[in-house]
Amino acid sequence: MATTQRADKKRRQAGRDDGITAAGELGLDQETLRGFYRQMVVVRLFEDAAQRSFRQGKIGGYLHVYSGQEAVATGFLATYQDGDKVITAYRDHAHALLLGSDPNAVMAELFGRGTGLVKGKGGSMHLFDVANGLWGGYGIVGGHIPLGVGMAYALRYQQSDAIVQLYLGDGAIHNGAFHEAANLAGLWGREGLNPTLFVLENNQYGMGTSIERATAMTDLAAKFDSYGIEHEKVDGMDLEAVLACARRAVARVRETGRPYAVEALTYRLVAHGAGDFFEKYRTKEEVRTWRERDPIGLFEQKLLASGMADERALETIREEAKQIVDEAIRFADESPEPALDEMATDVYADAAE
Numbered sequence: 493m494a495t496t497q498r499a500d501k502k503r504r505q506a507g508r509d510d511g512i513t514a515a516g517e518l519g520l521d522q523e524t525l526r527g528f529y530r531q532m533v534v535v536r537l538f539e540d541a542a543q544r545s546f547r548q549g550k551i552g553g554y555l556h557v558y559s560g561q562e563a564v565a566t567g568f569l570a571t572y573q574d575g576d577k578v579i580t581a582y583r584d585h586a587h588a589l590l591l592g593s594d595p596n597a598v599m600a601e602l603f604g605r606g607t608g609l610v611k612g613k614g615g616s617m618h619l620f621d622v623a624n625g626l627w628g629g630y631g632i633v634g635g636h637i638p639l640g641v642g643m644a645y646a647l648r649y650q651q652s653d654a655i656v657q658l659y660l661g662d663g664a665i666h667n668g669a670f671h672e673a674a675n676l677a678g679l680w681g682r683e684g685l686n687p688t689l690f691v692l693e694n695n696q697y698g699m700g701t702s703i704e705r706a707t708a709m710t711d712l713a714a715k716f717d718s719y720g721i722e723h724e725k726v727d728g729m730d731l732e733a734v735l736a737c738a739r740r741a742v743a744r745v746r747e748t749g750r751p752y753a754v755e756a757l758t759y760r761l762v763a764h765g766a767g768d769f770f771e772k773y774r775t776k777e778e779v780r781t782w783r784e785r786d787p788i789g790l791f792e793q794k795l796l797a798s799g800m801a802d803e804r805a806l807e808t809i810r811e812e813a814k815q816i817v818d819e820a821i822r823f824a825d826e827s828p829e830p831a832l833d834e835m836a837t838d839v840y841a842d843a844a845e
């Protein structure tokens with residue numbers, strides 16, 4: 493497993509620092525492109541398995557999967573460099589896996605086991621893996637946004653050239669925490685002290701509330717104007733478009749120390765949470781239409797059309813991904829519950845520290 497993660501990391505890093513490139517002209521080699529396909533398929537199969545396990549009663553608490561949005565995190569995290577920090581809300585499994593967290597440990601965390609990424613004490617919404625750049629995993633909508641902006645300030649204060657990738661949903665942007673934090677990001681950014689890349693994952697719903705029912709001003713990227721933060725939109729279902737946009741945006745934030753926002757237009761192809769069975773707020777027809785733009789299906793078509801992979805190569809990758817996920821389920825199933833004497837460990841700060 494460690495070997496495949498290292499290979500993934502190398503592949504992710506292979507695509508960076510090449511300057512400004514448009515979608516379709518990324519100049520990525522076959523191995524890199526297939527690597528991205530593999531990452532997206534691992535995430536999708538992982539989420540399918542997690543949702544099944546939740547519905548079998550093996551996962552407690554709550555669980556939100558990322559299916560449909562894979563191209564967004566895959567594209568943006570391809571630009572990750574050591575030292576960067578990534579912070580997101582509760583739909584966080586993909587971010588952890590793409591940053592290189594061990595799938596076994598992530599699944600065990602969802603199962604609440606002692607071998608989990610945070611020893612079974614966080615669960616699905618609170619993944620944390622500092623060694624790989626993931627600073628959480630937060631369940632309070634919008635609550636992580638001030639933390640991310642503060643981390644970006646700290647990075648420049650420490651004279652680092654690292655950046656923060658801060659993921660937020662279309663629902664979170666109406667939260668007061670967003671507006672206060674964005675105001676400070678814009679202000680500090682004037683001095684080059686806020687390298688925050690806001691990645692607004694617009695999947696068009698906050699639970700069962702569509703954007704139109706949540707705000708009178710539905711151009712979400714434009715909300716960043718109020719705080720002097722420049723922005724653009726990208727097709728979040730098209731991995732190559734996301735990659736091209738991510739490279740530009742990340743390079744800009746890293747160089748200037750100023751915040752920047754990208755609104756990725758995407759769609760959640762599954763229920764809001766694994767415990768939700770009825771989707772009264774949207775039509776089956778709407779979901780069917782979006783399925784035709786499934787980011788994995790679109791990327792498959794591109795790989796086949798460009799000759800970068802044939803059906804057999806894709807099938808092999810899918811089979812490998814299935815093995816990784818099967819192994820994660822087996823590992824989580826067989827892992828022990830957290831030990832009782834671990835209950836207070838890492839929960840309270842040591843007053844002496």
Ligand SMILES: Cc1ncc(C[n+]2csc(CCOP(=O)(O)OP(=O)(O)O)c2C)c(N)n1
Pocket residue numbers: 583631632633634660661662663664665695697698699764
């Ligand atoms: C402060 C707060 N209010 C309400 C909730 C309940 N809640 C959970 S998810 C959610 C919707 C958030 O939507 P969005 O930011 O678009 O994220 P998505 O689920 O689409 O990824 C809400 C309102 C919460 N967790 N925290």
Ligand SMILES: [Mg+2]
Pocket residue numbers: 661662663693694695696697698699
């Ligand atoms: Mg949303």
